[in-house]
Amino acid sequence: MGRSSVRGEGARERAPHASDHGWDDGQHEGDEPPDGAGRHKHRRGGGGGSGGEPPRRRRRILRWSATVLSVLILGTAGAGYLYYQHLNNNLETDDLNLGDHRAPEPTPNAAGQTPLNILLIGSDARDSKANQKLGGAKETFGGTPLADVQMLLHLSADRTNMSVVSMPRDTLVDIPKCTDPDDGKVYEASTQRTMTNQTLGRGGPGCTVATWEKLTNIHIDHFMEVDFSGVVSMADAIGGVPVCVDANIYSRDNEGHGSGLKLEEGTTYIKGEQALQWLRTRYGFDGGTDISRAKAQHMYMNSLVRELRDNANLSSPNKLRKLAETATSSLKVDEGLGSVKRLYDLSNELKKVSPERTTMTTMPFEYVGARVIPKPGDAEQLFRLVRDDVSLDGKGKKKPAKEKLSDDPAASDDQIAVQVQNGTRSDTEPPVSGRASTVTQLLTGKGFTKATADTTTALAEQKTVIRYPSAELEGDAQRVAKSLGLPLSSVEKSTDVSGVVLVVGADWREGNTYPKSAGKKDDKTPDSADALNGSDKKACMHVDPDFTWK
Numbered sequence: 001m002g003r004s005s006v007r008g009e010g011a012r013e014r015a016p017h018a019s020d021h022g023w024d025d026g027q028h029e030g031d032e033p034p035d036g037a038g039r040h041k042h043r044r045g046g047g048g049g050s051g052g053e054p055p056r057r058r059r060r061i062l063r064w065s066a067t068v069l070s071v072l073i074l075g076t077a078g079a080g081y082l083y084y085q086h087l088n089n090n091l092e093t094d095d096l097n098l099g100d101h102r103a104p105e106p107t108p109n110a111a112g113q114t115p116l117n118i119l120l121i122g123s124d125a126r127d128s129k130a131n132q133k134l135g136g137a138k139e140t141f142g143g144t145p146l147a148d149v150q151m152l153l154h155l156s157a158d159r160t161n162m163s164v165v166s167m168p169r170d171t172l173v174d175i176p177k178c179t180d181p182d183d184g185k186v187y188e189a190s191t192q193r194t195m196t197n198q199t200l201g202r203g204g205p206g207c208t209v210a211t212w213e214k215l216t217n218i219h220i221d222h223f224m225e226v227d228f229s230g231v232v233s234m235a236d237a238i239g240g241v242p243v244c245v246d247a248n249i250y251s252r253d254n255e256g257h258g259s260g261l262k263l264e265e266g267t268t269y270i271k272g273e274q275a276l277q278w279l280r281t282r283y284g285f286d287g288g289t290d291i292s293r294a295k296a297q298h299m300y301m302n303s304l305v306r307e308l309r310d311n312a313n314l315s316s317p318n319k320l321r322k323l324a325e326t327a328t329s330s331l332k333v334d335e336g337l338g339s340v341k342r343l344y345d346l347s348n349e350l351k352k353v354s355p356e357r358t359t360m361t362t363m364p365f366e367y368v369g370a371r372v373i374p375k376p377g378d379a380e381q382l383f384r385l386v387r388d389d390v391s392l393d394g395k396g397k398k399k400p401a402k403e404k405l406s407d408d409p410a411a412s413d414d415q416i417a418v419q420v421q422n423g424t425r426s427d428t429e430p431p432v433s434g435r436a437s438t439v440t441q442l443l444t445g446k447g448f449t450k451a452t453a454d455t456t457t458a459l460a461e462q463k464t465v466i467r468y469p470s471a472e473l474e475g476d477a478q479r480v481a482k483s484l485g486l487p488l489s490s491v492e493k494s495t496d497v498s499g500v501v502l503v504v505g506a507d508w509r510e511g512n513t514y515p516k517s518a519g520k521k522d523d524k525t526p527d528s529a530d531a532l533n534g535s536d537k538k539a540c541m542h543v544d545p546d547f548t549w550k
Contacts, residue, residue, distance in 0.1 A: 090328035093338040096223065098178040098203045099210025103219040104493045106157070106389065113157040115389045116349065119212055119223040121205050122149025124197075147200035147208045152218065154386045159349060161357040161391040164301075165382060165529075167212075168290055168363065169197040170371045176214045178207035195371065205332070215374070216383040217492075222346075225332040233330070235276075237323035240269035241303045243278055243296075244540035247548045251277070251284035258283040258547075275300070284547035291362075295530070296541050298360040302534045306355055358534030359392040364526050376426050376506075378526040380462045385523060392525045393533065404488070408472055410479035413447035416500065418480055421454045423461030423503040431458035432509050439484075439504050442512050446483050464505040464514065467494040476500050485514045 108114050123145040147169070154163040172193035179186050180203035187202040199208040209220050235241060244267045251258035261277035261284065263270075270278055279300060285292035328340065337343055364378035374380070385392060410416065420440045425431035436453040443451035464486060468477040470493075477491045477500050484502075508514055525531055532539065 087324060087328045087340045090325070090331075091338055091340070092332045093335045094204050094332060095181045095206040096334040096336065097209045097213065097220070098181065098206035099176040099214065100495075101176060101210065101214055102495055103213040103217045105219050106387070109157045109389075111158070113159075115157045116155040116222075116346075117218055117220045117386070118153045118155075118346075119205075119209055119220050120149070120151040120153055121147050121200065121208055121223055121225040123200055123225060124148040144201040146197040147205070148197050150196065150208065150212070152212065152216075152220070152386070154218075154389075155349060155353065156391060157389050159352040160396060161393060162350070162353040162359070162534075163386060163392040164358070164360045165386060166294060166298075166360070166362045167196060168294070168365055168372050169195070170290070171196045171363070171365065172368060172371050172373050173211055173215055175199055175202065175207070176210050178203040178210055180204065181206070193373070206334075216386070218383060218387050222334050222337050224337070226330050233326040235271040237326055238271075238304075238307055240271035241275060241300055241307055242267050242269050243300060243303060244268075245543050246540050247543040247545075248550065249284050249541075249543045249547055250549045251281045251547060253283055253547070262549075284544055286542040286544050288544060291530075292541075294362055295532070298532045299539045299541065301360065302355065302358070302532065302536060302539070305358065305534060306537070355534035357391070357393060357395065359525070360532040360534065361392060361525065361529040364528035375528055376428055377462065378528045381522070381526050382529050385525065388523075390523045392529070392531060394525065406471075406474040406478050408475040410475035413479065413483070414449045416448055416476045416479060417450040417452075418443060418448055419452055419454050419499060419501045421457060421459055421501060421503045423459035423464070423505045424509050425458045425460045426462070426506045429506070429509075435504050435509070438512075439502065443480070443483070443502075448480065448483070459503060461503045461505040462507065464490055464508045465503050466491045467497045467501045467503070468492075469494065469497050469499065473500055485516075 106114050150167045150169065152165045152167075154165070156162065173196045175187075175190040175194050175196075175198070177186065177189045178199075185203070187207070196208075196211060199211045205223050205225050209223050212218065213220055243263075245263055245265060247265050249261060249263050251261040259277040259281040261274070261281045279297050280293070281296060282288055282290060282293045285296055328343075333343075337346065361382065364375035364382060365372035366375045382392075420436045420443065422431050422434075422436040424435050436455060440451045440453040466477045466481050466486065468474055468491070474491070474493070478488055480486075480500060480502060481488055481491050
């Protein structure tokens, strides 16, 4: 199903999404979108995102603040139901996943609960006068949108904790094939690593979701997308958000770079356009990088959530109504969230988590020139913690789950067909030559006479994994794992395979015995994820001395 508006009769198509780079502070690097990149055809006046600058890191939280804010607000505003149909008509929907791959759904816990994963997307579109005014250059109006802000919000199965993982917009990734739901146009998979912010122009937010699932193997349940003007309006609606700088700051240099943010040392309540400036500021915060900007955005989001919970101003029905109106007008969601009722239900789930159990992180990365790639080891560690529903704050660690044997009995070893692939390549080491053949011989010697080596591909897989396509082959896959001394946690269902496939990972580069240490799980959040707790009220941005004033 293609994009649609949930508005009733007389609904108009939204103006095309626009381009340029997102939640940045005015300097644009000029990254070229892919040829023929798509447009958002059903966005209403006021599209998606921000205007931006290039490399460096992580999360432009504005949309998220806006997004999460809107959701939380609807949860606290019973008055929103008075406008139920009106607010419903404000919402727009789009397809959730435009790729061919879906990450496996998580296994319910003992109480039958499952975690919830929501991808928050901020587009840098300039598709309305309001967004154009806030976002910058006229020549960017109507261009291809970029997903300049990407944050994955993970709500634990037991609803005791929440984690947010941001991906730097200039992260180089393999973008999968995506099909535009409106016109059926197929965007073939990228042939080389491409900046993740280009995913939005390849059919819509569903391609961004597909890219995240391909990279992380995390099942994503929903997405939300917000725009420039929405962030400004929402900050106004709640009366401002407190932020802190350790010196006077003016984000503007002699060449005109900067967001224009001007604040005095200490804590200031910011709202409206000043809030947008804070969230876009790179020049002026120590380091002048996307990393610094991401840190400022995390602080803003944490303050925002605290304000929603604690600020008495939100008891005003008029303010709540205004925020609900603004939020629904600014949001674009998947069909699973395409009504006020569903957003309301989601907000009730999110409200169960206290700021003390909320953790903001950034995907661990390393530089490749001016761009970044997921940091080997650390990035996968963070993704695994989210997949396994392990809290990132180190509290309430789950007892190791008892490995569950398949209900499907395995065939005899000599009847189990296994394809072995070499996944020992990493970003820092080349593949081990002949590794697939070596392990195939090992399996054959153990009685798996139908084991074959795939010598045509050298993959990159941090951990050795055995994949199977359907329930009737789960027992076979587990039997292969047991014979090699692999933990059952290394066996996973995947729609990317048609039979049992063993990928020998970088954790088993040599020898005929799987290393015992490789199967042990370390549930510590990597230091490189730069975790920030949601209850931290002392966080203060360090100002670059070159951007201060007296």
